[in-house]
Amino acid sequence: MDFEERHQCKPAQRGHVYAFAPTFQDGSTLRVHLRNISAICLALQIFVADVTAQDNSKPRGLAAADLAIVNATVLQCDAQMHQSDAVAVRGGRIIAIGGNAVAAVIGDSTNVIDAQGQCITPGLTDSHLHFVGLGQALQMLDLSTATQWEDIVQQVKAAAGELPPGTWIEGRGWHQSKWSKLPPGDVDGYPVHQRLSDLVPDHPVLLTHASGHACFANAAAMRLARVTNGTRDPRGGEILRDADGEAIGVFRENAQSLIRRAKARSDSRSSGTAREAALRKQIELAGAECLKHGITSVHDAGSSFALASMMKEMAEADELPLRIVMMIRTGFDELNGRLSQESRIATDGNWFTVRSVKVSIDGALGPHGAWLLLPYEDLPTTSGLNTVPLDELRRIAQLCKRAGWQLCVHAIGDRANQEVLDIYEEVLGDSAGDDHRWRIEHAQHLEASDIPRFGELGVIPAMQANHCTSDAIFVAQRLGQRRAQAGAYVWRSLIDTGAIIPNGTDAPVEKVNPRVSLYASVTRQLANGQQFYPKQCMTRAEALLSYTLWPAIAGFQERSLGSIELSKRADLVMWDRNLLTCPAEDLLTAEVVKTILDGKVVYQADVQ
Numbered sequence: 001m002d003f004e005e006r007h008q009c010k011p012a013q014r015g016h017v018y019a020f021a022p023t024f025q026d027g028s029t030l031r032v033h034l035r036n037i038s039a040i041c042l043a044l045q046i047f048v049a050d051v052t053a054q055d056n057s058k059p060r061g062l063a064a065a066d067l068a069i070v071n072a073t074v075l076q077c078d079a080q081m082h083q084s085d086a087v088a089v090r091g092g093r094i095i096a097i098g099g100n101a102v103a104a105v106i107g108d109s110t111n112v113i114d115a116q117g118q119c120i121t122p123g124l125t126d127s128h129l130h131f132v133g134l135g136q137a138l139q140m141l142d143l144s145t146a147t148q149w150e151d152i153v154q155q156v157k158a159a160a161g162e163l164p165p166g167t168w169i170e171g172r173g174w175h176q177s178k179w180s181k182l183p184p185g186d187v188d189g190y191p192v193h194q195r196l197s198d199l200v201p202d203h204p205v206l207l208t209h210a211s212g213h214a215c216f217a218n219a220a221a222m223r224l225a226r227v228t229n230g231t232r233d234p235r236g237g238e239i240l241r242d243a244d245g246e247a248i249g250v251f252r253e254n255a256q257s258l259i260r261r262a263k264a265r266s267d268s269r270s271s272g273t274a275r276e277a278a279l280r281k282q283i284e285l286a287g288a289e290c291l292k293h294g295i296t297s298v299h300d301a302g303s304s305f306a307l308a309s310m311m312k313e314m315a316e317a318d319e320l321p322l323r324i325v326m327m328i329r330t331g332f333d334e335l336n337g338r339l340s341q342e343s344r345i346a347t348d349g350n351w352f353t354v355r356s357v358k359v360s361i362d363g364a365l366g367p368h369g370a371w372l373l374l375p376y377e378d379l380p381t382t383s384g385l386n387t388v389p390l391d392e393l394r395r396i397a398q399l400c401k402r403a404g405w406q407l408c409v410h411a412i413g414d415r416a417n418q419e420v421l422d423i424y425e426e427v428l429g430d431s432a433g434d435d436h437r438w439r440i441e442h443a444q445h446l447e448a449s450d451i452p453r454f455g456e457l458g459v460i461p462a463m464q465a466n467h468c469t470s471d472a473i474f475v476a477q478r479l480g481q482r483r484a485q486a487g488a489y490v491w492r493s494l495i496d497t498g499a500i501i502p503n504g505t506d507a508p509v510e511k512v513n514p515r516v517s518l519y520a521s522v523t524r525q526l527a528n529g530q531q532f533y534p535k536q537c538m539t540r541a542e543a544l545l546s547y548t549l550w551p552a553i554a555g556f557q558e559r560s561l562g563s564i565e566l567s568k569r570a571d572l573v574m575w576d577r578n579l580l581t582c583p584a585e586d587l588l589t590a591e592v593v594k595t596i597l598d599g600k601v602v603y604q605a606d607v608q
């Protein structure tokens with residue numbers, strides 16, 4: 001079934017713009033105001049068309065556009081997936097769509113870009129990532145391509161040459177099984193620290209294993225961590241030692257915290273100004289990385305009030321690299337008394353928004369942490385972990401409801417999802433049909449009877465399609481075929497219940513590259529070529545909406561963002577191929593030609 005067929009089935013009842021909004025029980029606020037927006041848009045479109053009819057060369061009644069993109073394939077990503085051939089922008093907003101209307105607003109001062117047929121989409125939104133974490137990850141050395149330990153030693157040595165002594169050097173992604181030869185003097189295949197410690201004596205070094213389950217430290221780091229031959233293994237962890245009982249520099253599982261705490265102690269000794277400078281650098285790096293991939297908005301999945309106030313100031317000083325919606329992540333005690341209508345943040349121009357709370361109630365499926373209704377198939381002694389008590393979640397939910405804040409709960413296992421849906425239903429009670437837009441982050445594994453509840457309650461499953469194809473390899477192992485088929489990443493079933501799915505990557509857990517999630521959304525194809533229950537694929541149009549209009553709705557921003565419609569903010573991406581019609585494999589290699597944020601070109605690919 002193609003997009004039109006799938007979504008035009010009940011046009012009379014569902015109107016048009018909100019065909020993708022959550023199905024509320026009572027003809028709710030969201031529907032009503034989306035209907036109003038579409039009426040306003042229509043009126044504006046007619047206004048622009050009138051101007052066009054009067055004079056094709058010079059705008060009359062309208063000032064000239066700052067920017068016009070002509071000769072393009074514009075995928076508007078509004079609810080009907082309209083297409084047009086041109087778009088014009090003034091003052092950061094879209095003022096005309098379509099060749100005639102755009103021609104009418106081109107003046108002497110207009111920067112006209114001839115797209116030569118290339119594809120324009122709205123700026124993409126990653127609806128679940130960790131923004132500062134992404135910046136931090138980008139500051140670390142990428143050790144994943146090393147073919148032997150000596151490569152890593154040289155990478156660290158080069159980095160040390162650029163940094164003042166005493167500065168920590170961090171890296172990530174090393175994996176001894178990827179190396180072509182054993183490190184000299186290895187212990188169980190792991191490297192020993194002496195050579196690196198000799199070459200880099202004055203900089204503490206912390207290198208995280210690709211799995212995240214171990215790290216490597218040099219002598220300087222171990223000194224700061226006060227690790228000696230006498231240090232005992234912490235519970236749930238192991239300090240790897242040589243035959244003489246000396247720590248070789250590798251710390252498994254909980255033993256990593258010895259080194260990580262030492263790093264945290266060093267960080268906390270730096271001045272407030274130095275810490276803020278470091279944060280700003282991370283924000284800058286993460287922003288540049290997103291813009292390079294066509295991402296103009298992000299939903300940050302959980303940060304502190306302190307970071308929120310710093311980012312608010314940055315937004316007001318016009319210093320944020322892109323648009324950020326931040327969820328606040330903290331316990332009930334800190335939230336209590338701080339949540340109110342007034343304490344929500346919405347800076348001018350949609351640059352920075354805070355109006356949601358993030359809670360995490362279980363772990364991940366890989367390490368058997370996702371909270372399940374029945375035990376793990378491959379580890380029947382456990383059904384996973386409940387990480388925040390349900391009563392605390394209930395109290396936070398009540399607080400959010402009273403204060404008019406959105407709630408976004410991380411839930412991966414079917415038990416976790418069911419408990420969250422139960423609490424949402426209980427707390428929202430009769431008002432479940434109102435415009436709460438509460439979300440479940442990940443919503444990866446669902447009990448079949450819980451699937452329709454998303455549509456019924458208007459709960460938004462915020463899912464990262466890249467997790468599906470990277471985890472698929474062990475999903476059936478952990479859950480068994482029946483549970484995997486019935487409830488794993490059931491995008492098709494969820495959308496068919498009326499739910500919208502804002503997409504993303506969970507960076508830096510995975511790379512922020514949206515192409516991987518777009519491709520996974522429409523193919524569910526693993527690296528080994530297998531498809532993971534392909535009946536649950538999204539259509540191509542749905543995949544595009546999951547990165548554009550649906551995140552805007554999930555962030556309460558569909559009046560201003562998410563689609564190419566008149567008067568919306570001019571966040572646009574030019575691609576080297578048509579994302580709606582290119583072969584699915586081409587989604588992985590599609591190149592961003594330009595990223596335009598608020599009407600300004602903020603990223604431009606190198607011209608070959």
Ligand SMILES: [Zn+2]
Pocket residue numbers: 128129130301506
């Ligand atoms: Zn996350």
